[in-house]
Amino acid sequence: MNEASPTLRAWVYWWLERPDRNADGPRLLEIALIALISLNVGAVILETVGPVYARWQFAFDLFERVSLLVFTAEYLARLWVAPENPEVQSRRKWASSPLAIVDLLAILPAVLGMLFPLDLRILRTLRMLRLLKLTRYSPALGMLLAVFEEEAGAFLAGFFILVLMLIFASSGAWLAEHEAQPEAFGSIPAAMWWAVATLTTVGYGDVTPVTVAGKIFGAIITIVGIGMAALPAGIIASGLNDQLHRRRASLEAQFRLALEDGA
Amino acid sequence: MNEASPTLRAWVYWWLERPDRNADGPRLLEIALIALISLNVGAVILETVGPVYARWQFAFDLFERVSLLVFTAEYLARLWVAPENPEVQSRRKWASSPLAIVDLLAILPAVLGMLFPLDLRILRTLRMLRLLKLTRYSPALGMLLAVFEEEAGAFLAGFFILVLMLIFASSGAWLAEHEAQPEAFGSIPAAMWWAVATLTTVGYGDVTPVTVAGKIFGAIITIVGIGMAALPAGIIASGLNDQLHRRRASLEAQFRLALEDGA
Amino acid sequence: MNEASPTLRAWVYWWLERPDRNADGPRLLEIALIALISLNVGAVILETVGPVYARWQFAFDLFERVSLLVFTAEYLARLWVAPENPEVQSRRKWASSPLAIVDLLAILPAVLGMLFPLDLRILRTLRMLRLLKLTRYSPALGMLLAVFEEEAGAFLAGFFILVLMLIFASSGAWLAEHEAQPEAFGSIPAAMWWAVATLTTVGYGDVTPVTVAGKIFGAIITIVGIGMAALPAGIIASGLNDQLHRRRASLEAQFRLALEDGA
């Protein structure tokens, strides 16, 4: 593979990695790949519906084999053309990049499943990892990752407070309720299911305190705790909002510069 | 209709489209139309209450016929006077504007229901579309549409992340629970009902994980996911807030200009 | 009463309305009145607990009579001293102010209950209106009222959108579910209970869609709707936050001015 003609490699690079954002052919190829990923996700979803899978099993299996072939070819091709990219250069560096690891995760479970006997249901669910291949094409996911990186400190602080609240809430609920409801509040880990549902305000209601002490503790912890529990969520949301407005502002600034250059 | 005297047409235009915002007559007509729309919505709501409809069927049916007549006359009149409006000019252009389409949707189902045998319940529910006629008179709805347009990019990004979270949450819940609860978690689409109720924090509790693996996965996905799921909602809310303050600021600026002109 | 010596009236005014914020006596009287209101609320709460009321009925009834006497005396005294207040002057003007109406509401039901035979439970609940007497002493409630006034436009817009969402959600749920669940979704008003619980994300789960169409509609309306439904709440919260920061800033500005004056 290493001896391939540089012209062919440059041509594959031009098609796969879209260095020229205005070329029509590579854009169509990108759209086709996005469609294939989406269809794969749709197929995994539909395969879990018993009657649908029973009826179309052959088509589903064929589609999975074709998809696996395409994704494997894509991975090998991207690996092969990596040296063409001036920002990557070495194949090893490309293979250890997050996008390359996602590409590998999209084919590895199915390849391993051919070599070793693995549980089919877990294999099927792991095919859902192909969803992550969309990160390459989605600015939204890229932004989310940037927000996580930038607000990591705030996020960790919020998360730490949430864990403290969860431990505190489940300890108190266990103390108040473990005699009245040994099934649902028999241990602190068991009581944590109630604490998560309550502090996130999901509130399924499958498990609720029944003793007077448990209800009073539950009411206080709910009022105090939901503010704390909303912190990590609020930090991500406000960070993403900031990011979006900054990107828009920088796009507008570029656009204005371009206009002034043209004038 | 095209040969109607321009004077009559201008007079109808003056009454219907309120070019002169200070005239009292057209304002009363507008209030009457808003009242008629509200009464229509109220009638549809009350008709679904069995005993009420049985008792007052004749009145409800008469009111519907009169309303249909008024709304049809209104649509035809607006179509007829469209050329009077300097911003619209051609009737075709008016007929393809969003407000005109809403006006058409308010009468079309009932008209079609007279010509073809249609399910009466669906027809009744489609009369709810008359609610949208209020958009013409409501700055709030207009603002909401403006927000959707302006924040479309952010909104799509948030929505894309929400869909990914839903697919991921329902896949994991299906894997963990489909053996213990084949009814509620038998397929990924079925598990999505749980995922929507959880990630939006509605939490009905009609379907909850019961296995230890399902509860651990559910707790983690809830804590991680509710922040993501709140993104589209947060984007609309903050966008509408921005819009409201900008409008108020622009109104105040106009007011100040008017004061300075007067001075 | 009109002929009372102006010296006595000025003295009562000085005690009741606290024109001199630094005097100790009137401050203690104010604290006593706040305590009496709080005890009244506590008494109404405890009276509804059967065994507690049965055991202490005499004490509760005595306390209610004393409280009624004090509140009536307070009302009459405030009415009498109104002309002393340079901002109010006439008694009629004071009697039609919001604070005076709240004071009247705190005694009127009990006085009427003595003259006419009224349902005792409703009378007891109406005593809860005495809570509103705390508005006089609470800057928090005053601020909330100011926020409502200032953001009235935004608030109405948000509320209008919420009502539209509720009508739309309950119509769709009624159409999808009224055959499968004639009890819970038998009419649009009945379906509104589900719509309120869902769009506010409370999600009791006492009523949930069971048909496939109902679940799909419910999932979509939940994702789209919770953002809209949170608008009025978000507008109040952000308005109150603004108000709090503005008040703090104005207090700091006053403080700085005072410092500069002293320098």
Place this chain on the structure above:
Amino acid sequence: MNEASPTLRAWVYWWLERPDRNADGPRLLEIALIALISLNVGAVILETVGPVYARWQFAFDLFERVSLLVFTAEYLARLWVAPENPEVQSRRKWASSPLAIVDLLAILPAVLGMLFPLDLRILRTLRMLRLLKLTRYSPALGMLLAVFEEEAGAFLAGFFILVLMLIFASSGAWLAEHEAQPEAFGSIPAAMWWAVATLTTVGYGDVTPVTVAGKIFGAIITIVGIGMAALPAGIIASGLNDQLHRRRASLEAQFRLALEDGA
């Protein structure tokens, strides 16, 4: 103890209180203490799981004794070295600081449990207070306390409004439902469990209004109330966000100053 050589005391102070933030030894000791606290919390959680405790009772009890010894030694050592700290100086002043009280709370219940016969379950739960020892090492918790201090006024205002809403909601629900559901809505305190679950949007659904009046009142109070109830939570969240950004800005400013000094 008072006669201990100042050199030894200074050496213990250097190890325990980390005056020199760059020294490696004290940092490792701090990490070991954090690990011990975390393991203690983990142990309390696991001890409540019946089979786990039955199997490893000896190890759990040994670990608790060792931990108690270490924490007692730590407390006495910190008390002993307090005069070394130029900001504290006297031992009495250190012993009354919040961090010292938390250190005492971490050992006191276990020490008392040795002297007097106390309920073992309550003792075990009180060991959870050791979690608070993490405050010393966590900037997140320190920030949260600073936010509470700074926004105390806003927080109290929001909390007062929340209490008013809870009292009002439970009074109305009691009036509407106490005859239909004497168990769940038999008194205002009982109805408060429903009010808390509703106004915080947790919505367990174990208790819901069933009468028409109760549902109408419940729907209105839910729509109006959830905005109010979210106030305290919103105030903490926005305060913490402010605090985080201010800290980051001050860190960046320090960093820039350091760079300029170096240049």
